[in-house]
Amino acid sequence: MIPSAFDYVKATTVDEAVAALVAAGEDAKILGGGQSLLPVLRLRLNAPSTIVDISNVAEIRTITDEGSSLLIGAGVTTDEVANNALVKAHAPLLSMTAETVADRAIRHRGTFGGSCAHADPAGDLPTAAAALDCEFVIAGPGGRRTVSAADFFVDFFTTAVGPDEVLVAVRVPKTDGWGAHYEKFNRTAQAWAIVGVAALVKVDGGVITDARVALTNMGPKPIRATSVEAALKGQPATADAIKAAAASAADGTKPTSDVHADAEFRSHLARVLTGRAVATAAGV
Amino acid sequence: MTHISATVDGTHRQGEVEPRLLLVHWLRENLGLVGTPIGCDTSNCGACTVLVNGKSVKSCNVLAVQIDGAEVTTIQGLASEDEWHPVQKAFKECHGLQCGFCTPGMIMASVDLLTENPNPTEEEIRDGLHGNLCRCTGYHNIVKAVSHAAAEMSGS
Numbered sequence: 519m520i521p522s523a524f525d526y527v528k529a530t531t532v533d534e535a536v537a538a539l540v541a542a543g544e545d546a547k548i549l550g551g552g553q554s555l556l557p558v559l560r561l562r563l564n565a566p567s568t569i570v571d572i573s574n575v576a577e578i579r580t581i582t583d584e585g586s587s588l589l590i591g592a593g594v595t596t597d598e599v600a601n602n603a604l605v606k607a608h609a610p611l612l613s614m615t616a617e618t619v620a621d622r623a624i625r626h627r628g629t630f631g632g633s634c635a636h637a638d639p640a641g642d643l644p645t646a647a648a649a650l651d652c653e654f655v656i657a658g659p660g661g662r663r664t665v666s667a668a669d670f671f672v673d674f675f676t677t678a679v680g681p682d683e684v685l686v687a688v689r690v691p692k693t694d695g696w697g698a699h700y701e702k703f704n705r706t707a708q709a710w711a712i713v714g715v716a717a718l719v720k721v722d723g724g725v726i727t728d729a730r731v732a733l734t735n736m737g738p739k740p741i742r743a744t745s746v747e748a749a750l751k752g753q754p755a756t757a758d759a760i761k762a763a764a765a766s767a768a769d770g771t772k773p774t775s776d777v778h779a780d781a782e783f784r785s786h787l788a789r790v791l792t793g794r795a796v797a798t799a800a801g802v
Numbered sequence: 803m804t805h806i807s808a809t810v811d812g813t814h815r816q817g818e819v820e821p822r823l824l825l826v827h828w829l830r831e832n833l834g835l836v837g838t839p840i841g842c843d844t845s846n847c848g849a850c851t852v853l854v855n856g857k858s859v860k861s862c863n864v865l866a867v868q869i870d871g872a873e874v875t876t877i878q879g880l881a882s883e884d885e886w887h888p889v890q891k892a893f894k895e896c897h898g899l900q901c902g903f904c905t906p907g908m909i910m911a912s913v914d915l916l917t918e919n920p921n922p923t924e925e926e927i928r929d930g931l932h933g934n935l936c937r938c939t940g941y942h943n944i945v946k947a948v949s950h951a952a953a954e955m956s957g958s
Contacts, residue, residue, distance in 0.1 A: 521841050526804055526821030526867055549868075557845055557862045559822070569821065573868065597857075621933020622914065623851055623858040707932035708846070 521559035525568045535572050535684050540659055542568035544681045547575065550593055552660035553620070553628035554636040578631065578686055581605065586692055589655075592685045593728050594790050595660025596643070597622070599630045600742050609690045611718055613647040614798070618700060621708045634638045635685045637677045639774075640735045642708035644671060646700060648740035649716040649732035658683035671739035701795035702734070703787050705778065709783060712779045713787040715743075715767070717795035721755045736771040736788050743767045746792055755800045764793035810835070811879025819866045825859075826850045828866035830878060835877040837906055841935075848934030851914075852876045853908035858914035860933070869940040877906035878914065889913050889951040898947030900938035908934050912948045920956055924949065 526541070529535035539546050547566035549555055550573055558564050572578060578593035581602055588604055598607055600616035612630075619625055619633070619642050633643040634654065647667050654670045656663055656679055665678045672678060679685050702714040713733030720727045731743040731749035749763035768785035775781045808817035810833060817832055824864060829835045829852070838861060841849030845863040852861045853875040858915050879889040892898065899905045908931065915922060915930035927948045928941070936944060 520824070520827075521822040523820065523822055549865075552865065552868065553845070553863060556824075556865070559861075560824075560843065571868065621848070622861045622930060623848060623911065623933050624845070624863070626857040627859055627864065628853075654900070707929075 519560040519562075520753035521556075522562060522565035524566055525572065527568060528571045528574060530574055530576075532575055532684055532686055533568050533717070535575060536617075536659055536682065538568070539682045539684070542570070545569055548635070548684060550635075550761055551595060551629045553624050554632060554638065557570050568657055569716075572684060575756075578599055583608075583774055588690045588692065589689050589799065590630055590634070590690055591728050592687055594628060594631070595626060596620075596627040596628045599643075599651060599727060605690075608692040608694055609650060611612055611650060611693065611700060611716055612643075612646050612690060612792065614666055614698065615642050615700040618642055618702050624708075628778065631688060632683045632687060633677055635677055636766070637671055637675050637739065638710070639674055639740075640712075641740050642700065642702065642711060642714055643745045645716045645732045645734040645740040647688060647690075647721065648742060649718055649730045650690055650693065651730070653687050654678070654685060655687040655689065656680075656683050657686045662686065664689070667740075668742075674738040693718055696728075697716070697799035697801055699795045699798035701791045701798070713773075713784050713791055715788065715791040715795040717792070717799040719750070719755075719796055719799040723801050724755055726750045726753050726759075729796065731796065733771065733792075735769070736773045736784060737761040738772070741771055743769075743788075743792060745769050750796065751776035755802055757797060757802055760796045760802060761793045764789050764796060804867050804870075807869055808869050808871065809873045811874070811876055821865065821867050823866045824862055825864040825866050825869055825874075826861035829861060829874075835876050835878055838876045838905060839903060841903065841907070846935065847904070847907070848911060849904050849907040851910040851934065854916060855912060856914075856917065858911050859895035875910075877909060880909070887913070888954045889916070889948070892951035892954060893944075893946040896943050896950050898939070898944040899936075904934060904936045904938075908936065908944055912951065915953055915957060919943070921952055922948070922957070 578591035773784035841847035
């Protein structure tokens with residue numbers, strides 16, 4: 519399978535990339551690692567007139583310690599996110615989620631920023647970003663702006679990034695002292711998540727003092743299970759209390775039915791996996 | 803057309819390519835390196851795995867223009883002049899193949915895995931190779947081959 523012909527622009531700075539997008543119009547696509555874009559191009563699900571390659575933009579390839587947060591360039595690979603010492607130490611939810619993405623070869627080229635900007639509802643990294651309350655730094659013709667995770671993910675494959683904008687970096691607040699776990703259910707090793715759950719839990723003296731839970735593939739975008747988060751606060755960190763709180767994990771979600779699972783099964787998975795993710799994060 | 807140059811299996815290669823040309827097509831059709839097969843063409847099976855700057859990639863899922871300036875190693879660049887790579891030898895000795903179609907990708911993915919983890923457990927081998935599909939062997943002898951290669955390479 520061969521992609522449709524396109525014009526290719528290799529940008530070396532963020533400004534160059536934005537200028538190329540402005541010049542190309544709405545029909546342009548950004549190429550980062552290309553691990554989501556290439557299948558789309560080969561299957562001709564999309565045939566952009568121009569591809570703007572940002573993989574050589576040095577600014578987006580770094581991870582910076584900002585004190586209370588890490589600034590992860592949009593072009594940092596999934597493999598780097600999984601193995602980077604800073605990420606492992608201060609945002610272990612992100613590194614452990616990255617480890618579950620696809621396979622080694624895909625992780626070597628696919629990027630954290632690209633996964634978020636692609637916004638596949640079955641993507642794992644967007645869910646971790648939602649649980650971590652990440653901020654997204656977006657550059658456009660008018661300069662740069664920062665968007666919260668709650669506002670960044672808009673719909674199926676749709677984010678706050680406009681057609682003439684580039685995702686530059688993701689700011690990941692440090693979660694030192696929180697327990698973390700990502701629990702994913704899929705049918706084969708490298709398949710997309712049928713459902714996934716990212717959990718962050720703070721436990722003090724055997725009591726859950728704070729919790730964040732986000733769901734993969736339970737709707738068109740990552741969903742925070744706010745009722746579970748509220749139910750967990752103040753509960754003892756025990757298997758029974760966590761299971762009871764997880765019972766509301768599917769409330770307010772809109773899972774799809776497809777060949778892999780119907781909506782009812784997805785809802786069941788959300789409850790079960792939430793229980794497991796929270797329990798593991800809480801060390802229960 | 804876009805000009806690219808890269809070191810492929812130790813040899814400097816360059817040429818004008820259409821931006822839409824896939825790396826695997828550049829290797830096979832422009833450079834004649836047909837040791838790298840096209841399996842699924844959907845980035846699932848891993849048969850087309852090569853190393854780019856030492857790390858495994860699925861060459862059907864990368865544009866040739868993306869490897870401009872990089873160092874690419876295919877299955878044809880693994881052996882030295884007179885000796886197979888230990889992973890190649892191990893696949894032969896452990897019969898880590900039947901039809902052989904997935905073998906170039908399996909070997910390249912194994913080389914990549916052993917670079918990062920020279921002494922993997924069986925579980926780590928299975929996890930490390932889960933992006934490479936084999937429809938013949940049931941993976942048993944492939945896992946054995948990687949273990950065998952790891953032992954050979956570490957001298958134990």
